[in-house]
Amino acid sequence: MNRAEPLSLLPLELEGVAFRHRGQTLLHPLDLRLERNGKTLIMGPNGAGKSLLMRICHGLLAPTAGTVRWCGGATPDTIRRRQAMVFQRPVLLRRSALANVRHALGAQGVPRRERARRADEAIEQFGLQAIAHRPARVLSGGEQQRLALARAWALRPEILFMDEPTAALDPAAIRAVEEAVDTFHHNGTCIVMSTHDLGQARRLADDVIFLVNGTLVERSPVQQFFEAPRSAQAAAFVRGDLVW
Amino acid sequence: MRRSGPRALFAAIALAITGAVQAGDSITLASTTSTEASGLFDHIVPKFREATGIHVRVVAVGTGQAFEIGRRGDADVLLVHDTAAEEAFVSDGYAAERRHVMSNDFVLVGPADDPADVAGADSALDAFRRIADGEHPFTSRGDDSGTHRAERNLWHDAGIQPRGRWYRELGSGMGGTLNTAAAMDAYTYADRATWTAFGNRQNLTLLFDGDDVMFNQYGSLLLDGDRHPHVKHDKARQWHEWLLSDQGQEAIASFRLRGQQLFFPNDATPPEP
């Protein structure tokens, strides 16, 4: 991946970001900084606000308080084009695998000829050539998630958000996703990913963000998080106890 | 020519669909269902076209609605059968001219076993009284058509106000009314042309006709060109006059259905003053 744009979006800074919905605080005010080329895993029990935090970072939801600031004063359009998100259940359009990738490139204004080249390259990168012309909606869960990754890959994002991308997959497919995370990372993409899987976090993370009940409890480098967590709640979570 | 967006669109659609019909060479005639259903126009319109090159587009509705179409200027000429209303139409200034064109008569039809014995009546009014006295089912058009008006006049002259379960006002065309009468073995008052052409008689039969009060006069009304400048007055007048010409009257007289002459030319009738 050769990025021509001189300015980087990163680091991403959240200041006092909070989210309330119908009188309920779903995310308490928090500060957060995401660096270039990091691999940050967001952990925490169900309902902790992991997905919410990622959607706010990605720009799908606007925080009800605080600011989300990208570096370099990029235009909203540039910000949008330099990031991508992969959801727990991939949303694929009712067309072929290849056409899904092309559609995403078209949506971001990539010229038609380059679209075809980049789509082919992404399909190949994720070993999807054999099923490129199959309808995306009839692919297996693992294939669908790989296609979602290929689609994200084609967009050459500077930062990739992944919301529990392996939660519904079998071990072989999980392995493929983790390899993809490495591939993205080696190409300079910053990874922000949520997971329930402690082993996965150990394998992939540089650092861990730990959320409980909409509160950022702890952020630590991965080794410290697992071996000497600073909070009692994180310690309990790592032990496998219930946390709320 | 003023032409806003939607108008241009309509015009384009019109061109796309109506290409085959040259509106310029045609006139619109609003007439009654009785004349249309009998097939009269299929017989005389081609003859008129041969003579003049003008196509007549027939919109067949009840006489009441035909007057309304005329009042709004949506037809060029009318052929209807309600003399009193036609005269009013002229005096109200909607029509420039009115002529008697042709006539036939109404008939009283009913179930073949004739429970009211109208076949034995000595007049139309007597026949109507017999039906009302026995409260035998009677279906009325109830649609303010020429036939309906003629029927109501007969009840009035017989001194009867028809009401009750036996008297059914349908709000339907002549054919629909005959269909209903056939289905419920009811009496009904029909124009002879529709009755002759009607194919679903079942148990219905002609029981009484021939009384002078059952006379059915058709008139041609030429719309007023000053009131409706867009009407094709000249072409409509050609039709209006052709109907009364030897050729037109001959065409009407030569129309046969099931071997029967259904319309009788009026050439003896002098033009209205």
Next chain:
Amino acid sequence: MDNAFQAAFRLIAERDPVLVEIVTLSLQVSLTAVLIASAIALPLGAAIALWQFPGRGLLIVILNAFMGLPPVVAGLMVYLMLSRAGPLGELGLLFTPTAMVIAQVVLILPIVAALSRQVIEELWGEYREQLQSLGVSRLGAIPTLLWDARFSLTTVVLAGFGRASAEVGAVLIVGGNISGVTRVMTTSIALETNRGNLPLALGLGIILLVLVATVNAVAYMVGESARRRLG
């Protein structure tokens, strides 16, 4: 019934020229109406599905209510518009096939708009985050949503075609059932019923049914083969 089938087969076997003319006009009018109504109603349905605006709920209720608009009322409205005494009278469109197309558009536009609104809104619920993530605006999402909902929307459009080709009240009023000009299948059936030619009327009804079924079958088969290819 037997007579009706005989009448239908006889008309078809003889390729009755009047019948051919009537069938052609019926298809022309109804297909044109469906085309125009869909061109307006599909984007309209999508827009209502995607945007929140004041009066949106009311608009949806009105559209749903107009799905049940009696054809005679639609016909009367168009008649009063196109009549010489009406606002569009000078166009001289009354008693022409164009007037019938307009009346049918009025009839089926609410159906196509209301049903496509429902279909698109459902799909938008599914696609929304992904499309937003890709930086697609709401306006930009419309072509994607229309294309991806194409199988459901085909059914919606066919429902509109069914209503257009089956109704008689509206085209009778604005078309006038003029022989050779505005006489279509349904008005012919009404006329033959009035003439008491019930077998012929029913025979025409059978032919109309076969026609509508054929159009539906073709659309179904095209849709199924595409569905198999694209999922």
